[in-house]
Amino acid sequence: MAKTYLIIGASSGIGFQIAKTLSEDGNIVYAVARKERELSTLSNTTFVPFNVVSDESFSLDLDSLDGFAYCPGTINLKPFHRLSKDDFLSDFNVNVLGSISILQSILPALKRGSNPSIVFFSTVAVSQGMGFHSSIAASKGAVEGLTKSLAAEFAPIIRVNCIAPSITDTSLAERLLSSEEKKLASGKKHPIQRVGNVEDMANMAQFLLSEKSGWITGQVLSVDGGMSSVRML
Numbered sequence: 001m002a003k004t005y006l007i008i009g010a011s012s013g014i015g016f017q018i019a020k021t022l023s024e025d026g027n028i029v030y031a032v033a034r035k036e037r038e039l040s041t042l043s044n045t046t047f048v049p050f051n052v053v054s055d056e057s058f059s060l061d062l063d064s065l066d067g068f069a070y071c072p073g074t075i076n077l078k079p080f081h082r083l084s085k086d087d088f089l090s091d092f093n094v095n096v097l098g099s100i101s102i103l104q105s106i107l108p109a110l111k112r113g114s115n116p117s118i119v120f121f122s123t124v125a126v127s128q129g130m131g132f133h134s135s136i137a138a139s140k141g142a143v144e145g146l147t148k149s150l151a152a153e154f155a156p157i158i159r160v161n162c163i164a165p166s167i168t169d170t171s172l173a174e175r176l177l178s179s180e181e182k183k184l185a186s187g188k189k190h191p192i193q194r195v196g197n198v199e200d201m202a203n204m205a206q207f208l209l210s211e212k213s214g215w216i217t218g219q220v221l222s223v224d225g226g227m228s229s230v231r232m233l
């Protein structure tokens with residue numbers, strides 16, 4: 001049976017792939033971003049323009065909602081001494097606060113959903129200390145805390161999980177993967193010897209949003225080519 005999903009940050013990268021996968025499976029998708037981009041090519045998909053940082057109140061008139069994924073993120077890599085308070089605040093706004101009022105506004109609809117599920121995105125740089133990642137790691141650490149806290153608060157009705165990717169080939173990582181040489185070099189740092197792609201992430205998100213993951217909540221799932229747990233010889 002078709003389900004109804006709300007995907008925030010659905011116009012590009014991982015969020016777009018999640019929206020595409022869900023819509024191709026015949027589900028109804030509400031897709032939020034600032035720009036529509038290729039979303040008009042997806043079936044069963046309604047574009048909802050919204051800026052998670054500057055727009056005030058989010059509203060979507062839905063009787064029930066079966067799943068929610070929050071995908072906006074940042075990669076603001078700088079030495080700690082060059083990071084301003086505004087850098088930290090800006091990362092926190094996009095990665096953490098942007099999700100709060102949206103989630104609060106759709107919570108009643110989610111509670112009425114069928115096996116409802118929430119998916120957040122963190123980064124491998126929370127479990128693995130990485131130089132120049134202090135701002136994004138601080139924000140995504142908060143996302144992981146939010147995941148566990150909400151999983152406890154919303155159980156047993158709504159499941160809440162988080163995906164922690166390593167570097168994935170999207171526009172967000174464009175600067176780090178701007179040539180084949182950079183992609184190969186970055187891939188070689190991973191036990192699986194390649195960087196991530198949007199399908200790797202969307203497959204996990206689709207699983208977590210589905211009833212197939214019905215006994216999984218409060219987890220941070222590493223989708224990172226082994227980066228966080230395997231040491232290469």
Ligand SMILES: NC(=O)c1ccc[n+]([C@@H]2O[C@H](COP(=O)([O-])OP(=O)(O)OC[C@H]3O[C@@H](n4cnc5c(N)ncnc54)[C@H](OP(=O)(O)O)[C@@H]3O)[C@@H](O)[C@H]2O)c1
Nearest residue numbers: 009011012013014034035051052072073121167168170172
């Ligand atoms: N790519 C990686 O290497 C990597 C690694 C670790 C973690 N992650 C995490 O994975 C998640 C997805 O990343 P991605 O690579 O798919 O990013 P992406 O390609 O930059 O896509 C981000 C999406 O969020 C939307 N968005 C950004 N700012 C927004 C705002 N203020 N209001 C509304 N929508 C906004 C963008 O659309 P508009 O610009 O049209 O608004 C876009 O649809 C993020 O949380 C990221 O931190 C990614």
